[in-house]
Amino acid sequence: MRCLDGPGSDAARQKHLQSHLDYVDSIIDEILVAGPILDEAGEKIGSLYIFATDDINRARALLGADPYFRAGFWDSVRWHPFNPVAGTWVGGAAWKD
Numbered sequence: 001m002r003c004l005d006g007p008g009s010d011a012a013r014q015k016h017l018q019s020h021l022d023y024v025d026s027i028i029d030e031i032l033v034a035g036p037i038l039d040e041a042g043e044k045i046g047s048l049y050i051f052a053t054d055d056i057n058r059a060r061a062l063l064g065a066d067p068y069f070r071a072g073f074w075d076s077v078r079w080h081p082f083n084p085v086a087g088t089w090v091g092g093a094a095w096k097d
Contacts, residue, residue, distance in 0.1 A: 001063060002037065004046040006075035013044065019067040027062055033089075046074065050082060 005013065024034060030052050037046035047068060051059045056079065063069050063077070085094040 001049050001051075001059065001080065002046065002076075002078045003048070003063075003068070003074040004037070004076045004078075005044070006073055009073035010044075012071050012073040013068070016067045016071045023066055030058075030062060056081075 024031065032050040032052045034047070034049045036044040037048050039045045049059075049063065051062055053059055053062075059079070068074065069077075084090045086092070
């Protein structure tokens with residue numbers, strides 16, 4: 001899922017950073033990959049999560065408990081189901097199994 005920051009979100013992002021990181025640490029086994037989305041200048045403009053679940057309700061619950069989500073500074077949250085089929089993350093090309 002892709003979450004893009006709203007205008008002036010830097011202060012809120014900093015204010016909630018430690019509680020967000022503590023939360024991420026508490027659910028680390030349910031995250032395949034997560035981190036900030038950066039613009040071309042390297043500035044944080046959002047967050048990306050790929051949760052280790054096929055259950056959209058579980059993914060929504062995980063996001064809903066994130067202090068960043070509760071702080072309300074993301075302007076948009078987009079859910080994109082993702083099927084990893086190629087790359088080092090999935091051990092090569094899934095169609096070659």
